[in-house]
Structures are given as C-alpha cells and as structure tokens.
Amino acid sequence: MKMIVVFEKAPRLRHIGHLDLMRAMQRALRRSGLPLRYSQGFNPHILLNFAAPLSVGMPGKREIMEVPIEGEMSGEAFMEQLSKALPPDLPCLSARPVEDAHPAPMALLTAALYEARFDTAPPDLEKTVRDYLLQPEIPAIRKTKSGEKPCDLKPMIHLLRCEGDALIMALALSEKATCKPDLLLSSLFDFAKCERPRALVTRLQLLGEKDGVLSPLESL
Amino acid sequence: MNETEIAKLERLLEKVQRPARYTGGEMNAVRKDWKQVKCTFGFCFADTYEIGMSHLGMKILYYLINQRQDALCERVFMPDADMADLMRLEGVPLFSLESRAALNHFDIVGFTLQYEMSYTNILEMLDLGRIPLFGKDRGESDPIVVAGGPCAFNPEPLAPFIDAFMIGDGEDVMHELIDVIRDGRAQGLPRLDILRNLARLEGVYVPALYTVEYNKDGTLRSFSPNDPAAPAVVRKRVVKDLSAAVYPESIPVPYTEIVHDRMVLEIMRGCTRGCRFCQAGMLYRPVRERSMQRLLYLADQLQQSTGYEEMSLSSLSAGDYTCLPQLITALMARYMDKRVGVSLPSMRIDNIVKDSLIASQQVKKSGLTIAPEAGTQRLRDVINKGVTEEDLKRSVTDAFECGWSSVKLYFMMGLPTETDEDLAGIGHLAKTVVDCYYALPKEKRSKNGVKVTVSASVFVPKPFTPFQWAAQDPIPLVHEKQEKLRQYLKLKNVHFNWHESELSMLEACVSRGDRRIGEVIYRAWKRGCRLDSWYEHFQFDQWMAAFQDCHLDPAFYAHRERPYDELLPWQFVDAGVSMAYLRRENEKALRTETTRDCRHGCNGCGLQGWGVCSFVENPPLKDQPERSALLAD
Ligand code: SF4
Numbered sequence: 001m002k003m004i005v006v007f008e009k010a011p012r013l014r015h016i017g018h019l020d021l022m023r024a025m026q027r028a029l030r031r032s033g034l035p036l037r038y039s040q041g042f043n044p045h046i047l048l049n050f051a052a053p054l055s056v057g058m059p060g061k062r063e064i065m066e067v068p069i070e071g072e073m074s075g076e077a078f079m080e081q082l083s084k085a086l087p088p089d090l091p092c093l094s095a096r097p098v099e100d101a102h103p104a105p106m107a108l109l110t111a112a113l114y115e116a117r118f119d120t121a122p123p124d125l126e127k128t129v130r131d132y133l134l135q136p137e138i139p140a141i142r143k144t145k146s147g148e149k150p151c152d153l154k155p156m157i158h159l160l161r162c163e164g165d166a167l168i169m170a171l172a173l174s175e176k177a178t179c180k181p182d183l184l185l186s187s188l189f190d191f192a193k194c195e196r197p198r199a200l201v202t203r204l205q206l207l208g209e210k211d212g213v214l215s216p217l218e219s220l
Numbered sequence: 221m222n223e224t225e226i227a228k229l230e231r232l233l234e235k236v237q238r239p240a241r242y243t244g245g246e247m248n249a250v251r252k253d254w255k256q257v258k259c260t261f262g263f264c265f266a267d268t269y270e271i272g273m274s275h276l277g278m279k280i281l282y283y284l285i286n287q288r289q290d291a292l293c294e295r296v297f298m299p300d301a302d303m304a305d306l307m308r309l310e311g312v313p314l315f316s317l318e319s320r321a322a323l324n325h326f327d328i329v330g331f332t333l334q335y336e337m338s339y340t341n342i343l344e345m346l347d348l349g350r351i352p353l354f355g356k357d358r359g360e361s362d363p364i365v366v367a368g369g370p371c372a373f374n375p376e377p378l379a380p381f382i383d384a385f386m387i388g389d390g391e392d393v394m395h396e397l398i399d400v401i402r403d404g405r406a407q408g409l410p411r412l413d414i415l416r417n418l419a420r421l422e423g424v425y426v427p428a429l430y431t432v433e434y435n436k437d438g439t440l441r442s443f444s445p446n447d448p449a450a451p452a453v454v455r456k457r458v459v460k461d462l463s464a465a466v467y468p469e470s471i472p473v474p475y476t477e478i479v480h481d482r483m484v485l486e487i488m489r490g491c492t493r494g495c496r497f498c499q500a501g502m503l504y505r506p507v508r509e510r511s512m513q514r515l516l517y518l519a520d521q522l523q524q525s526t527g528y529e530e531m532s533l534s535s536l537s538a539g540d541y542t543c544l545p546q547l548i549t550a551l552m553a554r555y556m557d558k559r560v561g562v563s564l565p566s567m568r569i570d571n572i573v574k575d576s577l578i579a580s581q582q583v584k585k586s587g588l589t590i591a592p593e594a595g596t597q598r599l600r601d602v603i604n605k606g607v608t609e610e611d612l613k614r615s616v617t618d619a620f621e622c623g624w625s626s627v628k629l630y631f632m633m634g635l636p637t638e639t640d641e642d643l644a645g646i647g648h649l650a651k652t653v654v655d656c657y658y659a660l661p662k663e664k665r666s667k668n669g670v671k672v673t674v675s676a677s678v679f680v681p682k683p684f685t686p687f688q689w690a691a692q693d694p695i696p697l698v699h700e701k702q703e704k705l706r707q708y709l710k711l712k713n714v715h716f717n718w719h720e721s722e723l724s725m726l727e728a729c730v731s732r733g734d735r736r737i738g739e740v741i742y743r744a745w746k747r748g749c750r751l752d753s754w755y756e757h758f759q760f761d762q763w764m765a766a767f768q769d770c771h772l773d774p775a776f777y778a779h780r781e782r783p784y785d786e787l788l789p790w791q792f793v794d795a796g797v798s799m800a801y802l803r804r805e806n807e808k809a810l811r812t813e814t815t816r817d818c819r820h821g822c823n824g825c826g827l828q829g830w831g832v833c834s835f836v837e838n839p840p841l842k843d844q845p846e847r848s849a850l851l852a853d
Contacts, residue, residue, distance in 0.1 A: 010245075012243055012244070012245045013243065013245055013475070015233060015239035015240045015243055016240050016243070016475045016476070017240070017476075020240065020475045020476055020477070021475070023475075024247070024473075024475050026527075027247070027473060027526065027527035027528065027529075028247070028527060029527070030527035030528075030529070030558075031247075031524060031525065031526065031527035033524075038559070044559060057234060057239075085247075085527070086247075087245060087246060087247040087248075087249070088245070088251075089245040198231070
C-alpha cells in the first residue's frame with residue numbers, strides 16, 4: 001500500500017530547495033524505521049513522490065507526498081512513527097493509507113491555494129482586485145522552458161480575493177496549465193499601475209477536482 | 221536579535237546566494253530555552269556553513285556542551301561576502317543558527333582554529349557580531365572570546381583578539397572552562413579575574429597575562445607571565461581514554477549539501493608514523509584508539525539519529541587502527557540491509573589490506589587518495605614518509621583490480637633538501653600509476669579508463685614539527701618549480717593541480733608568526749581582506765600592504781631558516797613533543813635517516829612521562845621488519 005502524507009514546510013525552511021527537501025525527507029524516512037520500499041537498480045533509494053515542488057522561498061502549509069510501504073499500516077501509526085523522525089519545522093499533519101493502484105497525487109493535482117501577505121498592504125486592494133477580475137481577458141507573458149509565451153490568465157484564476165492585508169488566490173497548477181503566484185502578482189500590480197509591494201507568499205493547500213468542485217488533494 | 225532585526229534578516233535572505241545556509245532548523249539542531257541555562261556558548265567556525273558543518277571537532281563540542289543542563293551551545297558560521305555586506309548595510313548582527321541570537325549576547329564566544337588563512341574571518345565575525353575586536357577593549361558585558369583547535373598551538377598571531385586559548389583536546393578542558401566562566405559571571409567577578417581563573421586551568425593560555433620583548437633583529441627576546449595566575453609553560457590537554465570520552469550520538473543533519481555530508485566515526489586520534497612535515501601527527505600524539513565496541517554503539521546511534529546513507533571512518537591514519545578489517549566487516553554486516561555505505565577517507569597505501577578494499581567496494585567506491593608526498597625515495601626518507609614505490613604500485617594495482625579507475629596523488633613541493641630530481645620523480649610516479657593500470661588484463665580493470673590527478677601543494681613549515689626551523693621557498697622559486705612540474709606531468713591520463721604560492725607564503729607567515737602578526741591580520745582585515753582561502757576573495761596585494769603598514773617583512777617569517785637557539789613564539793606551549801626530539805628528527809632528516817613508527821618501539825618524543833601513551837612500553841617488534849626500522853636509531 002502507500003501513504004498519502006500531508007506535511008508542513010514551515011517559514012523557517014522556505015529557502016530550502018526542492019531537491020534538498022526531498023533528501024531531507026528521504027533521511028527522515030530512513031530514521032523513522034518505517035517499512036519503506038526501495039527502487040531497483042545499482043543505487044537503490046527510498047520510493048517517494050511529491051505532489052508538486054514548492055518554489056524556493058515559499059513556505060507550504062499542507063504539502064503532500066506519497067510514500068509506498070511494505071505491508072499494512074494505519075495512517076495514525078505511520079504518522080506517529082514518522083513524526084518522531086522529523087525536525088520541528090517539517091511536521092507531519094496527517095497520513096492516509098490507499099491502495100497501490102490509487103492515482104498518484106501528482107496526477108490528481110489541478111490547482112493550489114495561496115496566500116500573499118504584504119509588508120504594507122497597497123491602498124484600494126479590494127477595488128483593484130475587483131476591477132482586475134472584470135477584464136474579459138487577462139493577457140500575460142508566461143516564461144517557459146521553451147521561451148516566453150503570451151497567455152490568458154483568466155481561466156487559470158479560480159479564486160482571487162482580499163482577506164484583511166492578505167490576498168487569497170487559487171491558481172491552476174497542473175501538467176496542462178500553471179499560473180504561478182508570482183506571475184499573477186506582477187500582472188495584478190501592472191494592471192493597477194503601481195509598484196509591486198513585497199509579499200510573503202505561502203502555499204496553503206494543494207487542490208484537485210471532485211465532481212467538478214475544487215477539493216483538498218489529500219482527500220481525493 | 222530583536223524583531224526589527226529579524227524582519228530585516230528575512231528580507232536579506234531573499235537577496236543572497238544560497239540562503240538556506242543561514243536558516244538553521246536542521247534535524248538534531250539543539251534549541252534550548254535561554255532562560256533555563258546559566259551559560260551560553262556561541263560556537264563559531266571561521267568559514268562558511270558548508271565547510272564548518274563538515275568539521276568533526278565542532279560536532280563533538282556542540283554535543284558535549286548541549287549535554288549539560290546548565291549550558292547551551294549554538295552554531296555560528298562565517299557569512300559569505302554578499303551576506304556580510306548586506307548585514308552591515310542593513311544593521312543585522314551576526315547571529316546563531318539555533319535561536320538567531322546576536323553573537324554579543326552569548327556569555328562565551330568560541331572559535332575553532334583549523335586553518336591560519338581563516339583568521340581575517342574571525343575579525344569579520346567579531347565585528348559583525350558587535351564584539352570589540354581587541355581583547356583589551358572588551359567590557360564587562362562583552363562575551364569572553366576563547367579559541368581552540370590545532371592552530372591554537374601557536375596562539376600568538378591571534379593573541380590580541382582572543383581572551384583565552386584552549387590548547388590540546390577540547391573535550392578534556394571544555395567543562396572546566398565553562399564552569400569557571402559560569403561561576404565568575406554568577407559571582408559578578410570582573411573580567412580580568414575570570415581570565416585569571418581561566419589561566420589557572422591546565423591547558424589554558426590567557427595572552428593578556430604575558431609580556432613579550434623583541435631583539436633588535438626582530439626575533440623574540442623574552443616571553444614571560446606578568447601575573448601570578450599565569451604559568452610559564454602551558455601544557456596541552458590530552459584525552460586519555462578515547463572510548464570513555466564524549467562522542468556525539470546525534471549531529472545536526474544539514475538540508476543543503478555540505479563538503480562532507482555523512483556521519484563520521486573517529487576511530488583513533490593521533491598517529492605514530494612520525495612524518496616530519498606533519499603538524500597534526502605531532503600535535504595529536506599519542507595514538508589513542510576508540511574501542512570497537514564503542515564504535516559500533518556510536519555507529520548505531522548515529523545511523524538512527526541522522527538517517528545518513530554514508531559513514532566514514534576518520535583518523536589521521538585510519539589504516540593503522542588495530543582491528544580495521546574486523547571493524548569494516550562488522551559495519552558492513554550491520555548496514556548492508558540499511559543501505560549505508562562505509563568509506564575510508566584517505567588510505568595509507570602501505571598497510572590497508574586488500575580484503576577491506578574489496579569489502580568497502582561492495583557498498584561504496586569512493587575515490588582512491590594516496591599521498592606519497594615526495595617524488596623520490598631519498599626525499600621520502602628525508603620527510604620520513606614510509607612509503608615506497610613498490611607499496612604504491614601494489615596498492616594501485618589492487619585498487620584497479622577492485623574496480624577503481626581514478627587515483628589522486630598528493631605531493632608537496634619545496635620540502636627541505638628538494639632538488640630537480642625530486643620533481644622529476646613526481647612525474648615518474650604519476651606515470652607508474654598509469655602503467656599499473658594498463659599492465660592489468662583488460663577484463664580485470666574498470667572500463668572507465670584511468671585518471672590520475674596529481675596535486676602539489678607548497679610546503680609550509682609548521683610549529684611543533686621537525687621542520688619548524690626550516691625556510692619556505694620564496695615565491696619566484698615556487699613558480700619556477702611549478703613550471704617544471706607542469707612539464708614533467710604532461711602525460712596522458714594525468715591531470716595536474718597546483719596551489720596558490722602566495723596563499724601558502726602567507727600561511728607560513730601566520731602559522732609561525734608572533735604577536736606582531738596579529739597587527740598584520742588586523743590591518744589586512746581593515747583593508748578588506750576576508751575569506752582569504754576563497755580564490756575569488758583573496759587579495760595578496762592588500763596583505764603585502766598590511767605587512768608594510770606594520771613595518772614587518774614576510775620573508776622574516778616565511779623564508780628565513782631559524783637557528784636552534786632562537787626563542788620561538790610557541791615555545792611556551794608544551795605540546796608533548798619536546799624541542800630536543802624535534803631537533804633530533806630535523807638533523808636525521810638532513811642526514812636522510814628515517815625513524816621507525818613508534819608502535820614498533822618508543823622514539824622518545826617527549827610524551828614518555830605523561831602517562832598517556834600506550835606504546836611507550838612497547839619493545840621493538842621483531843616480526844615486522846620495516847625498512848625504516850632497520851635504518852633507524
Ligand atoms: S612516547 Fe614514544 S611511543 Fe609514545 S608517541 Fe612518543 S615516541 Fe611514540
């Protein structure tokens with residue numbers, strides 16, 4: 001079977017890159033003594049899949065990884081054992097056993113929920129957001145591996161709203177379409193014709209679709 | 221740090237290269253409540269995180285101090301240049317990784333001295349940490365700044381900046397040092413009285429309590445205590461029983477990649493071989509082995525607490541460990557199914573058994589490193605490096621048969637009595653290694669093809685070695701030799717690396733420097749020198765200008781042969797090895813006479829009466845005829 005594990009990458013660790021985080025998780029799993037599964041081949045390593053890499057500099061409130069294990073085990077027992085092996089800034093929040101045939105979290109991922117917290121909130125943010133979303137199309141330039149591409153952000157914005165001094169956004173995140181929070185913030189403040197204020201962006205939740213509704217990925 | 225400073229730091233981290241090395245929060249990092257302890261220790265490493273985190277001594281002391289209920293220890297590293305500049309600009313003090321405390325908030329700030337060319341970093345760290353650089357300028361509320369490690373055996377170049385030095389094995393003295401400072405602070409003793417109490421501890425040197433006088437020619441005239449608390453001779457501390465000594469059962473596991481990212485088992489301390497250039501070999505005497513039982517226990521603890529996938533065995537001469545094959549076999553058996561690799565860091569070519577080479581290959585095939593140090597047998601005899609060309613051939617042939625394909629060869633150039641023939645000999649040995657590979661039938665050797673990397677460093681004479689009186693080659697001569705060597709090494713499958721001669725020259729000045737060199741270090745730092753061991757930051761011209769500022773000549777320190785009757789700046793330290801022994805060894809070197817490994821009979825290095833050396837009673841071993849043993853004494 002395999003475990004769908006939810007964990008937090010606390011703000012202190014936000015500068016840790018994805019590869020470093022994977023190695024840290026591998027080592028934590030090794031410390032845990034859990035019945036892990038290893039890859040075949042000359043240099044076997046622990047099997048482990050992350051739903052989506054986090055950008056360097058971004059904390060994650062509910063990140064998800066999939067850990068194949070040998071035999072049967074309850075989510076609670078798994079979580080308890082793993083928790084002992086994790087550093088305080090990388091706590092395990094839940095674990096749920098699923099069958100091996102269960103689709104990988106990466107395959108179910110469609111979007112993510114973010115929070116952008118500003119050092120000093122820009123004036124009239126509410127109005128800016130409202131006007132921004134009233135545009136019929138939101139043209140932007142997306143930087144991809146194969147160069148810069150014009151695109152329309154509008155269909156990729158599932159949610160955008162102010163909450164106090166912060167901005168909450170649900171943006172597309174999948175193989176097919178991805179809008180990074182960084183791109184959205186640039187586009188928003190370009191539209192408002194003001195300088196983009198410094199913000200700490202946190203990924204709050206990974207999302208997938210269930211009956212046409214965006215739902216927490218770990219519950220799918 | 222206060223909240224504003226932390227907010228500033230958070231913003232800085234978004235601008236600097238590799239911010240992860242400033243964030244801490246690693247597995248096994250120890251976070252204690254400052255209010256619950258009586259003494260706080262900021263452990264400083266005067267180089268970047270990647271280097272400092274690879275250092276064993278720091279891990280040992282970090283663990284040792286944090287085991288105390290009444291004290292805490294947090295790590296502080298040298299920030300890279302971009303970070304240091306931004307911190308200064310934005311007003312962020314140098315801070316510890318654990319609780320982000322400013323350096324000047326610690327009761328004790330301790331540096332481990334691993335390399336002389338990191339000394340400007342110490343000044344940079346003190347300055348960023350808001351601690352007055354000079355000991356004499358520190359007030360009652362400033363931390364007490366201490367230092368230890370191998371370079372503390374000649375503490376004089378840092379005497380103006382360090383309040384107290386710990387000489388010898390740190391584990392042995394650390395608790396006493398902390399007790400004295402904790403009690404002194406609790407009783408509200410003036411700083412000077414705390415320093416006096418420190419000076420009363422064996423192995424502690426408090427430079428402010430000593431007066432130095434110089435002759436007209438610049439040599440030392442006298443060196444003596446100016447306070448009754450200070451002893452005339454400071455004797456190094458020695459851990460008698462390594463198996464009983466504290467050793468970390470858990471160590472912080474970094475997120476980012478560091479130089480040596482693995483768990484380390486120190487199997488033995490000290491070395492009996494007596495290579496005459498090797499400072500570590502002299503300083504860490506006598507040899508003490510950690511018992512196999514203790515090592516296996518520690519290996520288990522470390523493996524469970526870190527999850528590391530690689531383990532290395534560390535010692536100056538790992539191959540000399542009495543039960544090495546048994547130890548490797550036992551470790552392999554234990555960790556095969558846990559998928560932990562076991563690797564030996566550097567292998568002495570003359571005694572590592574083929575069996576353990578084959579064994580260690582099953583799990584981890586790290587590069588093979590061999591240090592013949594000199595190109596001819598004559599010069600190897602001068603430096604007492606008991607390695608022959610036959611040994612070398614046998615070892616590399618074994619290694620090639622076991623699947624190795626790349627070999628690193630380490631040499632030194634500029635050793636006493638070196639001639640052109642010795643340089644040519646380096647070329648010859650490199651070629652010999654390549655030939656050994658091709659001498660094997662195709663199916664017995666790796667398909668990757670052979671690669672031999674030759675590194676030649678510039679010889680730096682060090683205190684407490686038989687060559688402590690020797691002159692270093694001047695820079696133009698070094699350049700000439702490097703050019704020759706390059707010609708000799710224009711060989712197929714051979715790569716040649718050489719070292720900065722300017723850096724080695726400065727290393728020679730500082731490592732055998734006196735108190736006045738402290739002023740040069742200060743001037744160099746003032747002129748912007750820091751991170752000197754990083755090629756891109758090294759400013760030789762500024763260092764030369766610093767010497768000029770102080771009216772001192774680098775040649776006086778580096779390129780001058782010192783007479784035996786000259787008072788040496790480090791002579792007040794009793795490192796165990798006696799001046800008489802060192803002199804005897806130097807004279808034998810000049811006569812090309814070797815000295816046996818003292819496992820095969822005591823050579824009277826000076827430690828005989830200390831009650832710490834287990835080989836002192838050893839009668840010469842008859843059943844191990846060694847060429848060197850036959851020639852010696
Ligand atoms: S006392 Fe004798 S046996 Fe011990 S380290 Fe010195 S020379 Fe070697």
